[in-house]
Amino acid sequence: MAAVMAVLAALAVAGCGGSDTTDGAPSHRGNPSESRSAHPSGSRPSGDLSASAKPSVSAADGRDTGACADGNCEVAVSERVTVRFKGPAGPATLTVNEIGPNKVTYTVKSGNNRSQGGASGPGQGCVTVLRDHGSSNSCGRVGTTRPAAQPGAVVIQMAAGEDGTAILHIVSG
Numbered sequence: 355m356a357a358v359m360a361v362l363a364a365l366a367v368a369g370c371g372g373s374d375t376t377d378g379a380p381s382h383r384g385n386p387s388e389s390r391s392a393h394p395s396g397s398r399p400s401g402d403l404s405a406s407a408k409p410s411v412s413a414a415d416g417r418d419t420g421a422c423a424d425g426n427c428e429v430a431v432s433e434r435v436t437v438r439f440k441g442p443a444g445p446a447t448l449t450v451n452e453i454g455p456n457k458v459t460y461t462v463k464s465g466n467n468r469s470q471g472g473a474s475g476p477g478q479g480c481v482t483v484l485r486d487h488g489s490s491n492s493c494g495r496v497g498t499t500r501p502a503a504q505p506g507a508v509v510i511q512m513a514a515g516e517d518g519t520a521i522l523h524i525v526s527g
C-alpha cells in the first residue's frame with residue numbers, strides 16, 4: 355500500500371493536466387491556463403486519428419472496450435471512444451476526448467463525480483482513482499504496466515503512445 359501511495363504522490367508532483375469534481379463542485383487543482391473548450395462542430399483537432407486507425411501496440415484485451423465492463427481490462431485505444439465499466443458507485447464511463455501522438459485527454463463520470471485527465475509528451479499519462487464519494491487524478495510520467503488495485507476503488511491509468519495509440523488500464527479493488 356505504501357508503494358502505491360508513493361507512486362501516486364510522485365505522479366501528483368510531476369504535474370496534472372486535468373481537473374476533478376466531487377459531488378458537482380469543481381476542485382481548484384489543475385492548470386487554469388489550459389483551455390478545455392469544445393471544438394467547433396464538424397472540426398477535428400489535428401491530433402485526432404481517423405476511425406480506421408489501428409493501434410500498433412498490443413494490449414491484453416486488444417481493442418475490445420467491452421472487456422472493461424467488469425471494471426478490469428487492458429485496452430489499446432487509437433480513436434475517440436466511450437468505455438462503460440463498473441465503478442465503485444455503480445455504472446461509470448470514460449470518454450476519450452482527444453488522442454494523438456504522445457497525447458491523450460479523457461473524462462471519467464461515476465455517480466455525481468466527474469474527473470478530467472490530459473497529458474502530452476513522451477511517456478506521459480494520467481492515473482484516476484474512483485471511490486464511492488469522490489475521485490483523485492494525477493498526470494505526468496507513467497509506465498504501461500498495470501496499476502495496483504486499491505480496496506474499494508477503481509484505478510484507471512491512461513498512457514499516451516508515440517504513435518497515437520494509448521494504453522488504458524482499468525483495475526478494480
